[in-house]
Amino acid sequence: MLALSSWSELTVGQYIPGNSLIHRIDPRMKIAAGVLLSVTIFLVREFAAYPALAAYIVLVAWLARIPVIYLWRGIRPLAPLILITAIIHVFFTPGRVIWSLGFLSVSHEGILEASRMALRLVLLLSGISLVTLTTSPLTLTDGLEKLLTPFRRLGVPAHELAMMMTIALRFMPTLMEELDRLVKAQMARGAEFEQGGLIRRLRNLIPLLVPLFTGVFRRAEDLALAMESRAYRGGEGRTRLRQLVIGPADVAALAVTLAVVGVSVALWR
Numbered sequence: 001m002l003a004l005s006s007w008s009e010l011t012v013g014q015y016i017p018g019n020s021l022i023h024r025i026d027p028r029m030k031i032a033a034g035v036l037l038s039v040t041i042f043l044v045r046e047f048a049a050y051p052a053l054a055a056y057i058v059l060v061a062w063l064a065r066i067p068v069i070y071l072w073r074g075i076r077p078l079a080p081l082i083l084i085t086a087i088i089h090v091f092f093t094p095g096r097v098i099w100s101l102g103f104l105s106v107s108h109e110g111i112l113e114a115s116r117m118a119l120r121l122v123l124l125l126s127g128i129s130l131v132t133l134t135t136s137p138l139t140l141t142d143g144l145e146k147l148l149t150p151f152r153r154l155g156v157p158a159h160e161l162a163m164m165m166t167i168a169l170r171f172m173p174t175l176m177e178e179l180d181r182l183v184k185a186q187m188a189r190g191a192e193f194e195q196g197g198l199i200r201r202l203r204n205l206i207p208l209l210v211p212l213f214t215g216v217f218r219r220a221e222d223l224a225l226a227m228e229s230r231a232y233r234g235g236e237g238r239t240r241l242r243q244l245v246i247g248p249a250d251v252a253a254l255a256v257t258l259a260v261v262g263v264s265v266a267l268w269r
Helices: 004-009 027-043 046-065 068-091 109-131 137-154 156-186 196-204 206-229 248-268
Strands: 097-099 103-109
Touching: 027 046, 027 109, 027 137, 027 248, 046 068, 046 109, 046 156, 046 248, 068 103, 068 109, 103 109, 137 156, 156 206
Parallel strands: none
Antiparallel strands: 097 103
16 A cells, blocks of 8 residues: 555646647636547446557657656555555456455456556546646636536526535645645654554544544534635636637637547547
């Protein structure tokens, strides 16, 4: 199991200011591209399609001037989750049995499915990280709200949903930093989080839950007070200093994403 301090390296929800081509793309186009990429990643099943998707993600990271190794460090905290998911597919996917012991069996199809799932999760996390790394929380909120605005006629609170999703993404790195600080404070007092078996490690995490949730509620209350003090009353009647305008570069970026999706689906077929 990885060290708990590695959770502070999580890149999903973080934002790196910049003036690259990817930073300047309209947030609606980036969100739409991210959704298309995510759907495609879980749709295709042929390994030949994954290099095209990976190359596209690497190209976007290069254009955004974000080192690929930075994305990899952000995936490391979720490596146990990816590993557990792969193990479940290895042992519980039916097919041609290669090895068995009691009720456990490893099949050829299980190994293939586990490999697919691991690659999918890595590509998915990298793609989502690129969206948040190159889009400020305020711009991301505006983009989400604009995309959800047509659903207002169905009673969907577009502004409130966009605000909630953006706040959740924005506070993920903050909570990881809070967890890292609590772990270091407990270790300074003699706590051991990396010793013993899995049950013992889970039991040692219990003292972290109370201060962590206390900090979460405190931050939520502070945020609510700050929004109320600034006369925030939802999205009705609110104006924006900067209006979102879709330009040729934004359309071209979405077109490139559609081309990559088309190539991946063609390789899958």
